[in-house]
Amino acid sequence: MRKIITILMLFATFIANSNNISGQVNTFSGQIVLQNASLVTNAKVRIVGDDIIKTTDERGFFQFNVVNKTNYTTEVEVDSYITNHKNISFASDKTTLIIVKRSDIETIKVTASVRDRDVLDMAIPVIVLSGEELINKRSTNLGETLAQEPGVSVSSYGSGAGRPVIRGISGSRISILQNGLGTLDASSTSPDHAVSSEPLLAEQIEILKGPVTLLYGGGAIGGVINVVDNRIPEKLPENGLEGAAEVRYASASEEKAAVARLDGGFGQWAWHVDGYKRETEDITLPSALGDELSNSDISADGATAGLSWINEDQSFIGVSFGQYNNNYGLPAEENADELVRLDVEQDRFDIKGALFEPFTGVKKIKFRYGRNNYKHVELEGEEIGTTFTNKADEARLELLHIPLDGWQGALGVQVNNRDFSAIGEEAFVPPSTTESLGVFIVEEKSFNNVNVEVGIRSDKQTLNSDNLRNSLTDNAFSASIGGLWKFHPSYSLSLALARAQRIPNAEELLSYGPHLATQSFELGNIDLKKESANNIDLSLRKHQGDIKFTLNAFYNSFDQFIYEKSTGNVEDGLPVFQFTQEDATFSGLEFELDWVLSNSASRTITFHSQADYVKGQLSNGGDLPRISPLRIGAGILYEMNDWFIDLDIIRYMKQDDIADFETSTDGYTLVNVDFNYQLSTENNDYTFFIRATNLLDDEVINHTSFIKDIAPQAGRSLTLGMRMEF
Known part of the structure; x- marks a missing residue:
């Protein structure tokens, strides 16, 4: 443990001084428009590799403070649809125009990760329930709600209690989270103890299969x-x-x-x-x-x-x-x-x-x-x-x-x-x-x-x-x-x-x-x-x-x-x-x-x-x-x-x-x-x-x-x- 903490402290020191490594920080601006030349307001713009998100104003403008280099890949989200634009060249003396079209792929973000990421960008298998699909599948407990997803079953104890099982693994090896933190209940102690997270209130339920212990510890050795x-x-x-x-x-x-x-x-x-x-x-x-x-x-x-x-x-x-x-x-x-x-x-x-x-x-x-x-x-x-x-x-x-x-x-x-x-x-x-x-x-x-x-x-x-x-x-x-x-x-x-x-x-x-x-x-x-x-x-x-x-x-x-x-x-x-x-x-x-x-x-x-x-x-x-x-x-x-x-x-x-x-x-x-x-x-x-x-x-x-x-x-x-x- 001491070795890991020492590594973290050295790494943090390195990051704090990384401006000398990464180069000078400049201000770049851009404008988002649709193919029909309509201005896009309230679009979310992110430079890939940077989690700072900017929102376009009423004229479609946004502004970033980023490291000066030749090309960037930008991610633009409009009404829950996303497009990627490679090799966009920004310059500090002009506004860069980015033309977007609505993608036929709806973006589904996974929040149980270091940074919010698209399901398709995850190396481990992930299932996300939201929208109409979640409305239809909601049940009296969390396990029954997820029981028919591939790789997921339920350790049911009547309708009052049901803890999810992932790939045959259950109990304390499956970490149940509420917005990224444990539910802090007693559900892992016994199968008759209900999970305190209520499916009716969920806007999204994320299932991460396999060991996710790097983020959530030994309780996630089977999944999250x-x-x-x-x-x-x-x-x-x-x-x-x-x-x-x-x-x-x-x-x-x-x-x-x-x-x-x-x-x-x-x-x-x-x-x-x-x-x-x-x-x-x-x-x-x-x-x-x-x-x-x-x-x-x-x-x-x-x-x-x-x-x-x-x-x-x-x-x-x-x-x-x-x-x-x-x-x-x-x-x-x-x-x-x-x-x-x-x-x-x-x-x-x-x-x-x-x-x-x-x-x-x-x-x-x-x-x-x-x-x-x-x-x-x-x-x-x-x-x-x-x-x-x-x-x-x-x-x-x-x-x-x-x-x-x-x-x-x-x-x-x-x-x-x-x-x-x-x-x-x-x-x-x-x-x-x-x-x-x-x-x-x-x-x-x-x-x-x-x-x-x-x-x-x-x-x-x-x-x-x-x-x-x-x-x-x-x-x-x-x-x-x-x-x-x-x-x-x-x-x-x-x-x-x-x-x-x-x-x-x-x-x-x-x-x-x-x-x-x-x-x-x-x-x-x-x-x-x-x-x-x-x-x-x-x-x-x-x-x-x-x-x-x-x-x-x-x-x-x-x-x-x-x-x-x-x-x-x-x-x-x-x-x-x-x-x-x-x-x-x-x-x-x-x-x-x-x-x-x-x-x-x-x-x-x-x-x-x-x-x-x-x-x-x-x-x-x-x-x-x-x-x-x-x-x-x-x-x-x-x-x-x-x-x-x-x-x-x-x-x-x-x-x-x-x-x-x-x-x-x-x-x-x-x-x-x-x-x-x-x-x-x-x-x-x-x-x-x-x-x-x-x-x-x-x-x-x-x-x-x-x-x-x-x-x-x-x-x-x-x-x-x-x-x-x-």
Whole structure:
């Protein structure tokens, strides 16, 4: 750790004096016009390699303070569409004219990276849900919302709790973020604990597959889910006041949900408020299985308020406060003697800011801080069984430097503190405090058509508990290198190599006792060592033309993989599982295809298909538990003017590659239909949507669920809703 910090300090000193290396800084100006000579106002202009963004004025003018050299590549964004212009020569004595046209490729930015980047520029596989697609796929929890994305499944625990699984990896190895910071809840402790991020409030959800530990530490050794909302505004509303409201109803659970947000501004201040409420009944099961899933209802609500001060150069500082409440039942077998409910409360405070060009050599500083007070009680009838609390905070500081010989990137520091306790008859984890510190460097450079990314990170973790005689301190080191080769205007090939380490958490080290959520008696292992993942990701993408596709292949080899192994013993009437370590591998393929069959001025017909497969094995040849089965899907999307109809069929194959004492699951077929209609008036936009799921009323047993044998998925369901934006 000391060596890494020393390197960071030397590097920062080098950056601060880099004006002598990089050359003289001059002022250049330009003007953006469309092909028809119309002036473009409010266009965003960026010189590639520099994250400073300028907005054109009412005459299409912009101005940059940049290093004097011969040519630049500019990125111009107009109404969410982007164009790149290579070899633009600027001169300090004249205004350079740039003529743009709207691209047929909509830009989708990924915020869970050092700098906001287009999905197509990422070396690792990324999926982004936003707009109509996100509206249609929203569900009662985050895992169910993402469950049908390639490479993603859900560890469901009824409709109240569902944590995403990426490529067979789940739990604490998947980092769930809220605007780039951890959710700071207790969802990684047990599969019956809900993720506190609410899908109804999300404006965008980003899925980063594979080790993303350089930015987010050992908790991201399997991947990252980043839920993006506007709770801390980063820009002033264009129209002074903007907002949206949505209501929806789902028949299978009789879900009634409503959500609303409002964004406004005055002077240099921007504010945001939002709120939601959801009520459901017990889930209706497929007709072949009977009536309802007992104790699967939900009652949830929440609200957030935020305020930001925004400077003319887009620098800002903002705060937000949010409250999350969720009361949901844990599904039980019919005629169960005891029904358990979880009553969750979380208060969260966030600070976020960015400062452009604070001093020589640095083009941007980003700062984020989050603090929460989380509590949930497990109610056994009217009595409180166990109380879980998690008081945590997290801070991130990222310093983005100016390009150095073509290299651009950031130095970063991340600090986490966690005070966790579980008190009650079924407290299988003792109280503990965890402190961690991570420092990292991430850099990238373009070599003609190849973009190279490299980075290193060092983490230190200290665990304290009354059950320990001395504190446990360990260090972890991670490194990665990746490349993206745009070998054709329509094609790109990417390769990412990573070695990432994760330090065992308190649950793995200290657990001892009955864990009724997983129907097991859990034994921690104080002798656990850190685990290491050696990952290879290869992706081929075609992103232009009538046929677009993405093909991903991955291989992830774990040294000292930590998992729960059945001992064959029984304690308190429950099978005993011991945390242990063994080498393991995860490998698989993912495929997505969009093929435009017909495209006219008023109508578009697109065929789409997807498939994914993952294999999880121990070094001795045994299979790992709860690995999702092979999945193949296809569908037709019909768009005509303001109408949108999407038919989707997904086949889940039988899963009989199972671990010891695990049961196999039969295959099933999901048939879903989405129908949207958009209506625009002078001031408002309306979206009316209908989503029909599991139209065949098939028996759906989710193999990745801990309670798959007692909690099947919902039967046929119809979701109706309306969204209004202004």
